Amino acid sequence: MFKYDENNKYHRFGKTVMIVILSLIMFVELWWILSLLANTNVFPTPAETFDALIEFFENGYSRQSAGSIIWSSLRLFLQGFAIALVVAIPLGLFLGYSKTLNTFVTPMIEVLRPIAPIAWAPVFIYGINYNVGPILVVFIGIFFPLLTNIIFGVKKIDPNLIDAAKTLGANKTQVFTKVMIPSAVPYLMNGIKVGLGVGWMCIVAAEMYSPVSIGVGYCLSSMCQNSLWPSVFAILVIIAILGILTTSVSEYLQKRIAKRMGIE
């Protein structure tokens, strides 16, 4: 007879897996019941959604394959993310390092930060460029969490570590590169984790505005306009799964890097 043992890591893991599976089954069940109760075309059952999902992967949508639709969104997302990294990392490091610069720039950042990234979507897309606009929206979404986390990370550096480096003969540049930057890396990773979540939400919204987009956001609005409700739900499932994947990858990287940086 099987007996659960709290001290066995495989048993604990097995228990967690069971609970997660149960939770997902319950979710699908609830969805099914609510859909049947609602009894409307707008809210398809999981089975109808699943069929639409298969159909989407087989035939794509509006003459585009499923792969190219997903890749189109993913590419915009990665481009926005890359620009955010390139801008936020050096800026964050310098703003954390220099108190004067920080005091000077903070008011500007605080004015811009409360504006929802999605509010920029029509401005960037119609005002700048159909192709570049969505990328910039993702950039804004990722940029602020990343920047504030890096600034925080640099400020949180143990002053003893800086003193230690100085008394070991490090000059200002070496203190910056060999102490401040590595100290800020775990915070940078946290910023990336938060930023990726926000950025992923932005891409879907931004694509809805873009007349040239073929990504998941475009599919979503187009399918809604054509009342293809099971397909709409299939796209929502894809968005959810891609979101979970992005978060999982960044969480995994964060843990690995934290360990490498000696923070357990």
Next chain:
Amino acid sequence: MSDEIAEKTGTREGDDFIIIDGIRKVYRKDETETVAIDRVDLTIKKGELVSIIGPSGCGKTTILRMVAGLLEPTEGRIVIDGKESKEPGADRGVVFQDFALFPWRTVRRNVEFGLEVAGIPKEERHRRADEYIDLVGLSDFKNAKIYELSGGMKQRVGIARALVNHPDVILMDEPFGALDAQTRNLMQAQLVDILNKTEQTVIFITHSVDEALFLSDHIVMLSKRPSTVKEIIDLPWPRPRDRAAPEYTALRKRILEELEKDNVLYHK
């Protein structure tokens, strides 16, 4: 210039390796002025271990930070081996109470830090770092991460990291204060052992009278804030010493009484 210092402090030139010449530290914040160090004069010979002891909050660490160049004295100056020291540098190593090791570096990469910033090539760095890692008895932990080490091992990394630069002086700020009593005794014995091998000059801050008696050539007793040197006690006995030796008992009693007199709590 050094003649002038020699005259002022009443010592012969070439004799004193470290000259702390009339340093004073005043902290100013808005309209309030706090005199942390009133005046401290001190000379230390090469190869000596000098402990600085005093009531809590008397500015022991302030003096150490000024010698390290991490803090600027309001008045006076610090001359080491004929050079006035103002900025922090590799010629004065510091061992911190909370270790201050770089957590993202391995033991060896921590010890190497000073050599790395000095631009010494990799093989040479490894060789010299390993020598000092061996000296502090961590040969089996060269590639260990800092979080894998116990407190005592961490501080041994801290000591090796300071020694590897061959500094003129090592400044130790209550280095064993964060360790438990047994580890502390072990570390003290090991430090004596290392000092016998390296003839390193050390300034050692402590609030433990026993530690000062066990390790020092001279004990500098500071008064309470604003600090001055109250007394310098010479300990002419060779190391390693017997902690229970009778000659320490009377001395220990006297130092403890002096410290208590100055303890702020007794004056309120």
